[in-house]
Amino acid sequence: MASQVHLPYFDQILALLKDQNQEAIAAFGRHVHWGYWEDPKRADGTLPDFANATEQLSRKVCDAGNITDGLKILDCGCGFGGTIASLNERFSNLELVGVNIDERQLERARSQVQPLNQNAISFVCADACNLPFEDNSFDVVLAVECIFHFPSRETFFQEAHRVLKPGGHLAICDFVPLKISLPLMQFLDKFLQSSVQKTYGLVQSNFSLSTYQTLAQTTGFIPRITEDITRNTLPTYPLVRQLCRQNGAAETAKITAGAELVSKLGITRYLILSFEAIDPY
Numbered sequence: 518m519a520s521q522v523h524l525p526y527f528d529q530i531l532a533l534l535k536d537q538n539q540e541a542i543a544a545f546g547r548h549v550h551w552g553y554w555e556d557p558k559r560a561d562g563t564l565p566d567f568a569n570a571t572e573q574l575s576r577k578v579c580d581a582g583n584i585t586d587g588l589k590i591l592d593c594g595c596g597f598g599g600t601i602a603s604l605n606e607r608f609s610n611l612e613l614v615g616v617n618i619d620e621r622q623l624e625r626a627r628s629q630v631q632p633l634n635q636n637a638i639s640f641v642c643a644d645a646c647n648l649p650f651e652d653n654s655f656d657v658v659l660a661v662e663c664i665f666h667f668p669s670r671e672t673f674f675q676e677a678h679r680v681l682k683p684g685g686h687l688a689i690c691d692f693v694p695l696k697i698s699l700p701l702m703q704f705l706d707k708f709l710q711s712s713v714q715k716t717y718g719l720v721q722s723n724f725s726l727s728t729y730q731t732l733a734q735t736t737g738f739i740p741r742i743t744e745d746i747t748r749n750t751l752p753t754y755p756l757v758r759q760l761c762r763q764n765g766a767a768e769t770a771k772i773t774a775g776a777e778l779v780s781k782l783g784i785t786r787y788l789i790l791s792f793e794a795i796d797p798y
């Protein structure tokens with residue numbers, strides 16, 4: 518088993534779930550990521566509306582991965598298995614594998630997600646940058662709002678390429694700074710690093726779209742989809758800030774407000790990206 522990483526905000530969420538906190542269950546019991554609102558003006562600030570929006574974001578990333586019945590799919594950084602649960606409900610004859618570096622989250626995933634529709638499901642504790650799977654063994658690799666926590670995007674792309682069959686798809690979503698914003702992000706990182714570390718854990722927001730394109734080229738991928746959904750995610754921020762404040766996580770609320778500001782100013786964009794693996798030979 519990989520040496521585990523326990524992110525501070527997951528310590529908080531797990532404690533709330535253990536106490537049967539109904540708001541935490543509604544907001545983060547299935548998906549732990551931002552929401553997607555087709556029309557953000559219609560977001561109503563309620564927990565059911567947020568839960569629906571997180572499901573929509575998960576589906577958008579899966580759509581970018583070209584998922585159809587019968588595929589073998591790896592969800593890296595799978596959290597409580599929300600994306601696997603969604604695929605399990607919507608498709609059949611899938612082989613679904615969730616990977617996470619925190620065994621506590623996988624325990625919840627295993628208890629929450631039971632196979633339906635002739636699907637097979639397993640959850641494995643491992644580092645997404647050191648995958649315990651054979652070469653050419655998956656049709657799709659997903660990483661829903663987690664790549665910024667991984668030790669290295671380069672190593673993750675190499676690993677994703679190794680385990681994907683040629684023609685397979687990698688689909689992710691990430692907070693991507695504009696190239697001209699990178700020096701500002703580095704500056705902010707210097708001052709906020711210890712607060713971010715204490716709340717969200719390791720967060721590396723230093724990859725622009727052009728860096729992604731270069732990375733894809735050097736690791737055997739062709740970029741397929743780039744979708745900017747920043748404005749569709751914005752209703753997430755007030756809701757997450759409010760939940761943090763209600764549950765004594767004032768510092769997490771402050772960092773979330775900072776992330777909201779850089780998103781609203783267009784310094785960082787929320788992107789869905791997908792790539793097709795090409796055979797290097």
Ligand SMILES: C[S@@+](CC[C@H](N)C(=O)[O-])C[C@H]1O[C@@H](n2cnc3c(N)ncnc32)[C@H](O)[C@@H]1O
Pocket residue numbers: 522524547548549550593594595596597598599600616617618619622643644645646660661662663666667668
């Ligand atoms: C924002 S959560 C997203 C969870 C899930 N993808 C979802 O959408 O609900 C980030 C996830 O990345 C996981 N993670 C962080 N570092 C990881 C690593 N090196 N390998 C695998 N998972 C990792 C965390 O444990 C956490 O579950």
